[in-house]
Amino acid sequence: MPPRVYGRGQQALFLGPSGLPGLGVLDYAGHTYGGILGRASRKRCQLPGYADDKEQVLTRLRRIEGQVRGLQRLVDQDAYCIDVLTQISAVDKALKGVAVNLLDGHLRHCVRDGMASGDREAEAIVTEASDAIARLVRA
Amino acid sequence: MPPRVYGRGQQALFLGPSGLPGLGVLDYAGHTYGGILGRASRKRCQLPGYADDKEQVLTRLRRIEGQVRGLQRLVDQDAYCIDVLTQISAVDKALKGVAVNLLDGHLRHCVRDGMASGDREAEAIVTEASDAIARLVRA
Amino acid sequence: MPPRVYGRGQQALFLGPSGLPGLGVLDYAGHTYGGILGRASRKRCQLPGYADDKEQVLTRLRRIEGQVRGLQRLVDQDAYCIDVLTQISAVDKALKGVAVNLLDGHLRHCVRDGMASGDREAEAIVTEASDAIARLVRA
Amino acid sequence: MPPRVYGRGQQALFLGPSGLPGLGVLDYAGHTYGGILGRASRKRCQLPGYADDKEQVLTRLRRIEGQVRGLQRLVDQDAYCIDVLTQISAVDKALKGVAVNLLDGHLRHCVRDGMASGDREAEAIVTEASDAIARLVRA
Numbered sequence: 001m002p003p004r005v006y007g008r009g010q011q012a013l014f015l016g017p018s019g020l021p022g023l024g025v026l027d028y029a030g031h032t033y034g035g036i037l038g039r040a041s042r043k044r045c046q047l048p049g050y051a052d053d054k055e056q057v058l059t060r061l062r063r064i065e066g067q068v069r070g071l072q073r074l075v076d077q078d079a080y081c082i083d084v085l086t087q088i089s090a091v092d093k094a095l096k097g098v099a100v101n102l103l104d105g106h107l108r109h110c111v112r113d114g115m116a117s118g119d120r121e122a123e124a125i126v127t128e129a130s131d132a133i134a135r136l137v138r139a
Numbered sequence: 140m141p142p143r144v145y146g147r148g149q150q151a152l153f154l155g156p157s158g159l160p161g162l163g164v165l166d167y168a169g170h171t172y173g174g175i176l177g178r179a180s181r182k183r184c185q186l187p188g189y190a191d192d193k194e195q196v197l198t199r200l201r202r203i204e205g206q207v208r209g210l211q212r213l214v215d216q217d218a219y220c221i222d223v224l225t226q227i228s229a230v231d232k233a234l235k236g237v238a239v240n241l242l243d244g245h246l247r248h249c250v251r252d253g254m255a256s257g258d259r260e261a262e263a264i265v266t267e268a269s270d271a272i273a274r275l276v277r278a
Numbered sequence: 279m280p281p282r283v284y285g286r287g288q289q290a291l292f293l294g295p296s297g298l299p300g301l302g303v304l305d306y307a308g309h310t311y312g313g314i315l316g317r318a319s320r321k322r323c324q325l326p327g328y329a330d331d332k333e334q335v336l337t338r339l340r341r342i343e344g345q346v347r348g349l350q351r352l353v354d355q356d357a358y359c360i361d362v363l364t365q366i367s368a369v370d371k372a373l374k375g376v377a378v379n380l381l382d383g384h385l386r387h388c389v390r391d392g393m394a395s396g397d398r399e400a401e402a403i404v405t406e407a408s409d410a411i412a413r414l415v416r417a
Numbered sequence: 418m419p420p421r422v423y424g425r426g427q428q429a430l431f432l433g434p435s436g437l438p439g440l441g442v443l444d445y446a447g448h449t450y451g452g453i454l455g456r457a458s459r460k461r462c463q464l465p466g467y468a469d470d471k472e473q474v475l476t477r478l479r480r481i482e483g484q485v486r487g488l489q490r491l492v493d494q495d496a497y498c499i500d501v502l503t504q505i506s507a508v509d510k511a512l513k514g515v516a517v518n519l520l521d522g523h524l525r526h527c528v529r530d531g532m533a534s535g536d537r538e539a540e541a542i543v544t545e546a547s548d549a550i551a552r553l554v555r556a
Contacts, residue, residue: 040218040219040222041219041221041222041225042219043219044219044221045219047217048214048217048218048219048220048223049220050214050220050223051217054214054215054217057214058211058214058215061207061210061211061214062211064207065204065207065208065211068200068203068204068207069204071200072197072200072201072204075187075189075193075196075197075200076193076197078186078187078190078193079179079187080179080180080181080182080183080184080187080249081187081188081189081241081242081244081245081249082180082183082245082267082268082271083179083180084187084189084241085238085241085242085245085271085274085275086180086271086274088234088237088238088241088275088278089238089271089274089275089278090278091234092231092234092235092238092275092278093278093416095227095230095231095234096227096231096278096415096416098227099224099227099228099231099415100408100411100412100415102220102223102224102227103220103224103408103411104404104405104408105220106220106221106224107385107389107404107407107408108400108401108404110219110220111385111389111393112393112400112404115389115390115393115394116393116394122386122390123386126382126385126386126390127382128221129221129385130378130381130382130385132221132224132225132228133378133381133411134378135224135225135228136224136227136228136231136415137374137377137378137414137415138371138374138555138556139227139228139229139231139232139235139555232555235554235555238554239547239550239551239554242547242550243543243544243547246524246528246543246546246547247539247540247543250524250528250532251532251539251543254528254529254532254533255532255533261525261529262525265521265524265525265529266521268524269517269520269521269524272517272520272550273517275554276513276516276517276553276554277416277417277510277513278416318496318497318500319497319499319500319503320497321497322497322499323497325495326492326495326496326497326498326501327498328492328498328501329495332492332493332495335492336489336492336493339485339488339489339492340489342485343482343485343486343489346478346481346482346485347482349478350475350478350479350482353465353467353471353474353475353478354471354475356464356465356468356471357457357465358457358458358459358460358461358462358465358527359465359466359467359519359520359522359523359527360458360461360523360545360546360549361457361458362465362467362519363516363519363520363523363549363552363553364458364549364552366512366513366515366516366519366553366556367516367549367552367553367556368556369512370509370512370513370516370553370556371556373505373508373509373512374509374556376505377502377505377506377509380498380501380502380505381498381502383498384498384499384502388497388498406499407499410499410502410503410506413502413503413506414502414505414506414509417505417506417507417509417510417513
């Protein structure tokens with residue numbers, strides 16, 4: 001079990017296999033996972049906004065993983081393109097459902113805490129949330 | 140290796156674990172995968188439109204599966220909401236990339252074949268493709 | 279000039295031309311505009327979140343209106359489908375830009391005020407914002 | 418009434434007010450409309466794919482124009498942010514509906530004609546359609 005409380009302002013620079021930042025992504029335990037460039041943001045709250053829903057979020061992500069494996073089976077078996085596309089639309093919808101859920105928890109907890117921490121923190125946390133919404137809307 | 144050629148008009152009704160249609164999804168080999176309701180369309184071409192790119196499509200789907208597992212690790216480790224959301228946007232973008240790629244192959248092969256098979260088949264295959272595009276655009 | 283301050287909790291039921299709710303939309307001055315069913319939400323802040331950017335938002339919406347008129351001219355002149363589609367994608371992107379901008383102002387002002395007004399109001403305003411984000415992400 | 422038949426391969430470079438390409442957009446009659454950079458594609462069919470639905474497409478675009486004007490009235494009257502966002506989602510959905518409709522006609526007519534014109538034209542018209550779909554899916 002990972003610790004449920006972590007310090008404010010703890011900033012982990014994501015490092016790639018080569019040790020260069022931004023060339024790969026290390027997750028919070030140091031495992032790499034493929035193909036996403038980036039680095040972690042500064043955590044702006046004690047607990048993540050999804051702390052109360054964590055098991056439900058994990059269940060939904062596991063189901064999505066199963067759906068992506070199902071997609072591979074369909075392709076491996078030469079399924080009809082349209083059937084593969086239909087399932088991709090379903091996975092996409094499921095992913096966006098998780099994102100909207102995470103955003104809700106983020107607003108409800110992290111953004112609320114940040115707003116109570118003064119004008120500067122309020123500005124910063126809203127800018128960060130708006131950027132995440134923009135990425136999602138345009139994804 | 141699954142057979143690379145299958146008969147036209149072969150229609151598999153997807154059955155759920157309960158044996159009732161539409162309550163679950165069986166893939167083309169009879170494995171269930173979770174949470175997507177639906178049934179297979181009538182295959183309208185001898186080979187899927189992605190036949191030539193099959194390995195590349197599978198590689199991209201495997202990478203997406205890895206990304207979804209990475210999402211689970213992030214959540215399991217109480218990563219900051221914004222970091223989880225950023226990765227969800229990346230997975231979403233990758234999935235849509237696969238979809239656009241599949242549609243391209245579908246138009247290039249299946250739709251082209253269908254259009255050469257007479258007016259009625261041309262109408263049917265375009266309606267089907269447009270519906271898939273609509274689902275994707277609105278996903 | 280409309281009044282810049284309006285009372286809390288003022289709820290306008292949108293009425294259609296027939297006087298039945300939900301069959302049409304009256305805007306805030308009583309003009310109908312076509313094709314959107316709905317009714318106004320309870321206003322949860324004294325000034326809209328875009329109050330400081332109002333002129334900029336109006337300018338962007340006027341430009342989008344010009345783009346939609348441009349689309350009509352293209353269609354009227356039998357422009358090539360692909361050119362019409364390219365412009366639709368551009369209009370879509372511009373609209374989403376306005377939406378992300380409005381959401382930013384909404385979080386920065388209305389949601390912040392609501393969060394300072396106690397737990398119940400905080401819950402309600404976040405639920406409302408999440409619903410708007412969900413509609414936008416799925417639009 | 419614009420001419421309903423135009424020559425193949427007629428390529429109009431869009432010129433901006435300054436006479437430089439790509440700095441503005443001239444529509445097919447030479448009117449500028451704001452803010453979209455681009456140039457016309459080579460027309461690949463005698464009539465646009467929406468020729469039979471032209472009046473219906475124009476009606477839908479006029480309704481969307483009315484919705485965008487409704488958005489301006491809402492903002493001008495300091496409507497609640499959430500109400501403006503709800504209407505933006507509705508306009509977005511309507512625009513995407515028109516796009517899916519245009520794509521359907523494009524596949525049914527222009528792409529079908531192109532596919533009958535030989536391998537090279539078939540390749541080119543599918544690449545062009547896939548690019549338009551990609552822009553739309555990511556818009």
